[in-house]
Amino acid sequence: MASNTPRATTHPIDPLFLERWSPRAFDSSKLSETELFTILEAARWAPSSFNHQPWRFVYAHRESAAWDRFLGLLLPFNAMWARHAGVLLFILSDTMIQLPRDKEQSLSHSHSFDAGAAWAFMALQATRLGIHTHGMAGVDFVRARKELGVPDSFRIEAAIAIGKLGDKSKLPPEMQARETPNGRRELADFVMEGRFVAKA
Numbered sequence: 001m002a003s004n005t006p007r008a009t010t011h012p013i014d015p016l017f018l019e020r021w022s023p024r025a026f027d028s029s030k031l032s033e034t035e036l037f038t039i040l041e042a043a044r045w046a047p048s049s050f051n052h053q054p055w056r057f058v059y060a061h062r063e064s065a066a067w068d069r070f071l072g073l074l075l076p077f078n079a080m081w082a083r084h085a086g087v088l089l090f091i092l093s094d095t096m097i098q099l100p101r102d103k104e105q106s107l108s109h110s111h112s113f114d115a116g117a118a119w120a121f122m123a124l125q126a127t128r129l130g131i132h133t134h135g136m137a138g139v140d141f142v143r144a145r146k147e148l149g150v151p152d153s154f155r156i157e158a159a160i161a162i163g164k165l166g167d168k169s170k171l172p173p174e175m176q177a178r179e180t181p182n183g184r185r186e187l188a189d190f191v192m193e194g195r196f197v198a199k200a
Contacts, residue, residue, distance in 0.1 A: 007181055020127040021181035022134040024081040027166035030062055031086035035129060039162065042125030048114035054094035055118040058148050062086055073147060074159060075138040081171060082136070085161035090144060091115055092154045115157050126162060134161045 007018040040057060048054060060066035062085065070088040071079050082088060093115035097108035123133045136159045144156050168179040189199055 007183065010187065016124055016127060018181075020123055021132070023132050023165055023168075023179060024134060024175060025166040025168040025171050025179055026081070026084040026086070026132070026161065026163035028062070028084045029086055029164050031131070031162060031164075035131060036061075036087055036162070038129060039122050039126045039131070043118040043122040046114070046118040046121045048117065049108065049110040050097065050099060052094070052097050052108065052111075052114070053118075054097070054108060054111040055115040056092040056094070056154065057089055058092065058150075059087055059089040062088075069147060070159075073140055073144045074136065075140065078136045078138040078159070078161075081175070082134070082159075082161040084166055084170075085134075085163035086131075087162040089160045089162060090139075090148060091119055091157045091160060092150060093157055094153065095155055096153050112155065112157060119158070119160070122160070130164070131162060132165055135159070136161065 009018065036059070043055065043057070044053075046053075046055070060070040067088070070090075071083055073090075074082055074088075093108075093111040095108055095111050096105040097111070098105050119135065123135075126133045139156070139159050141156050144150070144159075148156075150156055168176050171179060
């Protein structure tokens with residue numbers, strides 16, 4: 001299938017996977033509730049262990065009362081460009097699970113894995129809408145837990161900037177050259193049949 005991106009694959013896949021990328025240049029426009037909740041609806045349908053759905057999302061729209069507080073939870077490098085996004089969102093995962101065979105909750109082995117699936121669904125749905133996302137681990141996680149009221153049993157996975165693509169010339173010069181969809185390692189670098197083989 002044809003794609004609008006210069007990225008190339010070695011095996012045919014849906015163009016949506018190539019069109020999704022993580023820009024830092026956003027145009028400072030607001031996202032509508034419909035746009036945001038369409039993206040979140042896609043995350044709702046991600047697979048999870050025992051259908052536990054451990055993900056939680058805490059968000060703020062730009063220019064809302066919570067916006068500056070959310071922005072302040074990012075490390076300065078990320079806050080510098082993420083301030084132009086339309087929404088800032090934190091993805092959390094529930095580290096505990098109630099298995100059908102157990103009377104008590106236990107530690108979930110797959111909470112982060114499952115939350116990652118929800119994040120991927122969000123990112124792809126955003127791309128389908130002509131909206132971009134950028135995940136960030138550059139967060140003051142200690143402050144975020146306190147400021148967002150996150151219980152100890154939840155892990156803060158990442159922050160996500162969501163918005164419409166902006167002019168990269170508004171970024172610092174050193175960031176402008178990186179403002180393009182990047183490539184990926186070859187399949188042979190990380191796919192192994194039969195057993196694990198250490199690769200560079």
